[in-house]
Amino acid sequence: MSLKLAIVGGGSTYTPELIDGFARLRDTLPIGELVLVDPAADRLELVGGVARRIFAKQGHPATVTTTGDLDAAVADADAVLLQLRVGGQAARNKDETWPLECGCVGQETTGAGGLAKALRTVPVVLDIAERVRRANPDAWIVDFTNPVGIVTRALQTAGHKAVGLCNVAIGFQRKFAAQLGVAPELVRLDHVGLNHLTWERGVTLLDAPGAATGREVLPELLAGFGDAIAADLHLPLPLVRRLGVVPSYYLRYYYQHDAVVAELREQGSRAAQVAEIERQLLELYADPALDTKPELLAKRGGAFYSEAAVQLIGALLGTAGGSDVQVVNTRNDGILPFLPDDAVIEVPATVDAAGVRPLPQRPVEPLFAGLIAHVTAYEQLALEAALKGGRDRVLDALLAHPLVGQVELADRLADSLLAHNKQHLSWA
Template structure:
């Protein structure tokens, strides 16, 4: 197969060198001939582009790296386009994580009122980019890593785009469980079910070989031997995890311990402020013309193992890995979880190959998890309608439906704050 052309929209992100490092290391799996970094921030783009070229050169990768602020030009002829943009930058994220706390609600960029604000800013921009991709190459895959991934992917798929969502939570669990078990990550398969940032590991299978269809269930063994480490990592009580017999995503803490998290956030300050400080330091490093590896500091930026997950997914979609793989992705439900609409976007293991993405059948989801999944799915549908159509009433409805809000007075206060902080990004407001 000839070398591929990939484009990254949001290529000026300080996180991009993590992707570049993965592309360089895993070039046999994903042979890239040209990589285009696209971003409106021209100065940052040149810094990232220069470092990307040096990383490729150091690792003996022959791909060319180009940069542009023009989406239409950059995606022309691309086989796959990765979306990792942040409308409003860290400043908008800081607001998303701050004003909900004034109402006693979690301030977080992917869930609750802050997550809704991010969705409202992001969906129209992503859909405009996707239309440019479709005009440039209707066969190109769009891989969305832009939060909130579930809502953004649903928007893309509803508009008929060839899109799939990707999150690093599942691969993070896979790598951690493999380390506990002392085995290669590809021998660990997850029974991972839910929505983006609302998932549970209901089982962990240890395979005899990477392509095996069955193996040994080891989740009870993991919880018995490494329960404290797992619970500490999630900041959740060990007795609860032991009683449930599952491993929740760390995002479940926003639901399971909402009030405690709110009090912590009031003391700790926003994650955005910390990330902004890390980004400033990283950009200084990237400007060093002798730097030709990703800095260790980048590990504090977030998104661990995303490059490996992205390479695996794109290689399967474009057929460069020679077969069908099973990967956790965000994709259309189509009856897999029968209590959700077909067009809901779920996060489950799926078969992925050059023919597309096919979510695997799931055993019935326990009511304790199904109820929350259904409630958040209803919120996501209302959030998407608000993002597409605008209007204060739609924003209010979405907040009232969210399990972390759910009260008239609270939804009303949050709606006012959301609109006040986001008027620059919401023409209808």
């Protein structure tokens, strides 16, 4: 089997990380043709060049083509991967700065900044998905575009064959495996929540890769590596031990909101740092001798995403050798009974050529379930605002967000959001 895969947003400086994974894991995902599509022709050619050289060095037989023509890129594609950023790093920089003026966290997926990104992104992604469906209704759409939960919900609500993917779970799996001194395939997570709002409630050390049996090792991880885990999360160790779980590092925006706001005001935006990293990466990519992913790419973010993407796409397309359990973003359908069926949750699921089936979950503790339900309500309102527009819908979403909630604050944030995003919102 030889597959065609298209990457929308292929001109991203992160793409060589994906290429490296595709090259190393070719037996799991036998790509014959890879198409990188992006409107930024200058970046696209630099990224395409280094992608071809990485494949050539590792002896991968796939052809790599670049284009600005979306319809040509997705024609006959078996899977389409979305990793676009509407407005680029400039829009991200705004998302991470203007909320701070109102005393709220400035972040590209959380809070008011995350809402702004959703409003810009959802209409664009739905247009892309419709063109994919016209080209090949059997193609899978794998979304890595943030905010993944809201974007995946938009795709699934519109009837697209789509699943969302984030690297948080695989990152924890790899870190826990390293701490335990075992292969990552022996570590299975009890991972529950929403995209960028998750907790590891358990860590099972399997008796063998893919085994149904194993032993719970989260308590010994917290006992033996608590300091390192807490430092990695930028959360106090006493809090982590009190919770008895490992929260995603995004939970810091909720558990220590005011402290994070103070830090962000002092340190400046992550977007500015990423923009500088991207400038340096593009200079490296222009070197015709570069045929491996540069070390600097590790600072760009998204660690282990290539491995997660290969595992997911390979399972969906039937090239990975049967079913696999992977953490994905998909429709709830009663898995978390306190949420609507059409909510998108992030949990382990059985993935194979028949699709994605989330695994049953034990009852979620009230401390976590309350926040999950609260953010789910916000995400529903955020999606309505993205689909229908209107300042009132933006205000409703902000009022529903647990990091906003006050009408005067929501009013100020709504005005700032619209002022900074008019060029990207057709209705503003």
